[in-house]
Amino acid sequence: MTEGHQQQGEHQNVSGGPMVCASLAGMAVTAALLGMMGFSFLATLILLVIISPLLLMFSPLLLCVGLVFAGVLAGFAVAAAMALAGVSSLAWIYREIRGSLGAGYSVTERLAELGERVKEQGKDWAEYLQRKVQENSPDTSANRG
Numbered sequence: 001m002t003e004g005h006q007q008q009g010e011h012q013n014v015s016g017g018p019m020v021c022a023s024l025a026g027m028a029v030t031a032a033l034l035g036m037m038g039f040s041f042l043a044t045l046i047l048l049v050i051i052s053p054l055l056l057m058f059s060p061l062l063l064c065v066g067l068v069f070a071g072v073l074a075g076f077a078v079a080a081a082m083a084l085a086g087v088s089s090l091a092w093i094y095r096e097i098r099g100s101l102g103a104g105y106s107v108t109e110r111l112a113e114l115g116e117r118v119k120e121q122g123k124d125w126a127e128y129l130q131r132k133v134q135e136n137s138p139d140t141s142a143n144r145g
Contacts, residue, residue, distance in 0.1 A: 055062070097110050 096114065097107060
């Protein structure tokens, strides 16, 4: 253990030759990177100075183009959402028809049965909404007096 302690406490001696070579290589790489960074920064500033008046002159047009572009993107998003809803409803109908087809059922019989179910549910909803409207409507005879 004492030997491990002594080795941790001691500094490793590195000769000057490899240290100088590593420093020179690091400086060479750093100088190239700093040069490229400076060039790109300078090019960006020059382009900004040249383009600034054009951006100022065309800003109303660019704003309109940006708004049109945002509207087009919103339209595509709505179209994609509607397409997804349509495909999912078609998949649901397919599963509904295929999933409950038993022996002796044909697709047309199953569609007729589904149509009757939808018709009955529509009637139930119509009755429910009619009751709600009648419950929530004020009495017209009380308002006349």
